[in-house]
Amino acid sequence: MITSVLVANRGEIACRVFRTCRELGIRTIAVHSDADEGALHARVADASVRLPGEAPADTYLRGDLIVKAAVAAGADAVHPGYGFLSENADFARAVQDAGLLWIGPPPEAIEAMASKTRAKQLMGIQPLTHVTEADLPVLVKAAAGGGGRGMRVVRRLADLDAELASARAEAASAFGDGEVFVEPYVENGRHVEVQILADTHGTILPLGTRDCSLQRRHQKVVEEAPAPGLPEELRQELSTLAVRAARAVDYVGAGTVEFLVADGRAHFLEMNTRLQVEHPVTEAVSGLDLVAEQIRVAEGHPLDHDPPRARGHAVEARLYAEDPSRDWAPQTGRLHRLSVPEGVRLDTGYTDGDDIGVHYDPMLAKVVAHAPTRAEALRKLASALERTVIHGPVTNRDLLVSSLRHPEFTAARMDTGFYDRHLPELTAPTTDPYAPLAAALADAHTGSRSRFGGWRNVPSQPQVKRYEMAGEEHEVHYRHTRTGLEADGVSVVHADAGLVILEVDGVRRRFEVARYGDQLHVNTTALTALPRFTDPAAQHAPGSLLAPMPGTVVRVADGLTVGTPVKAGAPLLWLEAMKMQHKITAPVTGTLSELHAVPGQQVEPGALLAVVTETP
Structure with missing residues (x-):
């Protein structure tokens, strides 16, 4: 016991x-x-x-x-x-x-399946040993580990060597094993997996399917159970193959067998000999606690139930501290507040006031909704995320809401290329145009004690505040009158440091405002207070490459020195942050005129890495 x-x-x-x-x-x-x-x-x-x-x-x-x-x-x-x-x-x-x-499972079972190359051989699949133009596109994949690390899609043969080197380095950093292999890349497939549970008495139960097709950098973002729209024959085939894989290695405990489904066929990917990040959706529809089942199996108890029938539908969204509009750049800093509405499940390792550092995965939390139907579960989760309060670094929350409401996803027509096709439209700013005014009015109530806001003009002139919102600058004007604060075209019903109520065209709207230094959060919109005048010294020359995140310079492109001609989009150097390598590319075609990055160097966001002078 x-x-x-x-x-x-x-x-x-x-x-x-x-x-x-x-x-x-x-x-x-x-x-x-x-x-x-x-x-x-x-x-x-x-x-x-x-x-x-x-x-x-x-x-x-x-x-x-x-x-x-x-x-x-x-x-x-x-x-x-x-x-x-x-x-x-x-x-x-x-x-x-x-x-x-x-x-967990026996070490021998882990050993058999931990190397994806050996696992594929066990299932009768051989990786590519020699890649030609006819084989493209191909996928470079780490033999050990998971989570999208050490994976690269290669579409040009000339890029293969560089991507192999990058994948090896990332895999070695994340898993202590730099082995990689190459396999055909199946375009526009769905990532479908089967949860299994096995005991020491020979029982192996398939616990249903999950769809994990919405991915970025081969790492899952949204998962659901059961996988929607699968023909019953294919669903049964997936379960049969999953049990076969588990039985082949005398598996014990909780595990997951992953497939790529394309053109009605199932392609074996790998077996994860552990609990999956997305296990809560299976728990929601099965009524089981998979961690409790793992513990009971480890104690030697037999599984005392048949595969449960799925009850309703569950969807999970991974909330990441990252900026999807900037190549998924991870974000760091103080998480001042994280509050999710009631009615959904929240799994997190953070609480208010915690710091998000550079050393680990940027996932803040998993939010899970369960409902009788898929449509209801999607609506419930999107609404909960929309009302979630997150004060701190930039997150993918708005992307998640847009994804859950996208017609391709709601119709279950998604595949692993979803974000390749739709990222620009999904990351279009959805900020509230009245957020800067609400921020200014809240600031005015507190006496504008920010380091930028203590100035006052003559009483007859409006007060002016400047904010950055979604990468754009907004200037706000308001007046102090005998009856209170006044703004053009808007009736100010109430304003204090934490709450502003505006009446616009007869409709009253509430804005909750929180301030942390120069950062403000107005409902779900984030703003930065700006100084009255810009600082010329803060400007960088055109073609400057700035560090998009804190990290370590792990590699500079071979032969890259000052004076080297470069093409727009060519990789110049790589930063490692949160166990992932991020490629920094040339912004324009021209000549490398400055190079400040050195392998092993620790850099902060905004640090000048290099400058490319554009060719006239």
Whole structure:
């Protein structure tokens, strides 16, 4: 009987496992890097153990330290979560060799499926060993790990070597294994997977399908269960293949078999020998707690139920601290507030006041809606996200709302190329035109104590405030009168530091305002207070490449020096942030006139990396 569990992970999944452990009366133990000392998962556990290490991003890959922590803290068992060491057979063996229960599949099953090349061979599929023009497009893919890391689509043979090198470096950083392979890339397919659950008594249950087709950088963004629109014959084939894959390796515990579905055919992708990020949608429609099932299986109990029939429909959206309009650039900073309406499930590893750093995945939370029908679940989730309060870094929240309401998605005609086709329209600004005025009126009530706003003009002239909203500058005019604040064309019903009520064309609208330094949030719109006059020294020369995020310069293009001619769109250097590599390309065709980036250099957002002087 398990009485104490250490979770060899961090963030949202650690908090998720702890929740079930508490419900089962099991003591919880967290591990944390120095960067995570104050993280939510370390705070909510019954006990926590620091993992020493100079590189926070690699700390959770130190299996020896984690096993030592589990023994020292008196754990009975170790749950690996997902990512990091969750699919590392050597770590599973080390846990068992220390006399602890491993809440996962046997190391031999992990070993058989952890390498995607070996898994495909097990299913009778051979990767490409020599790529020609006729094979294009192809997909470069990390043999270990998942989450979209170490994956690249190659459409030109000339790009293959560079993409192989980039994928290897990203995979080595994320999983400690730089092995990659190449396979045909199936265009316009749907990503469909089957959740399975197996016990030590020979029972393997398929728990239904999930569709995870909405992806960016091969990482899932929206997932749902059951996968919509599949013919029953194909659904049965997917379940049969999933059980076959699990039985081939004597699988035990929770796992997922992933497929690409195109032209009515199922193409095997891989088996994830762990709990998936998107497991909550299966829990919602099956009524099962998959973490509880994992624990019971680890204790040796048989599965005492048949595959449950899906009840209704569930949809999950991953809320990321990233800017989809800027090539999905991850964002960092203080998360001042995160509040999701009631009626949906929230899984998160953050709470108000936490800092979002550069070392880990930028996912803030998962929001899940469950309803009797797919249409109702989509509407419920879109509405909940639209009303979610997020004060802090830029997120993909507006993109998620637009995606859930897009006609192609609501009609279940989506595929893995959805964002390739629709990203510009989905990231078009949806800001409120009255947000700057509401911000100015709230500022006026507080006496405009920002470092930019204390000035006053003569009483007969309007007050002026400037804000940046969605990359554009907005200037706002208002007046102080004997009866209060006044703005042209708008009736100011109420204004204080936190609430502004405006009447526009006879309709009253409420604006909740929060300010953190020069950053303001008006309802769901984010603004930045600007100084009265621009600073010429802050301007950069045309063709300047600025760091879009905090990160590390990992590579500069071969042969790139000052004076090198470059073409617009050509990759010049690569930044690594949050375990992903981000390509920085030439903004124009011309000559590299300045190069400030050096491999290994840590840079902050806005740092000048290089300058390309455009050819006349």
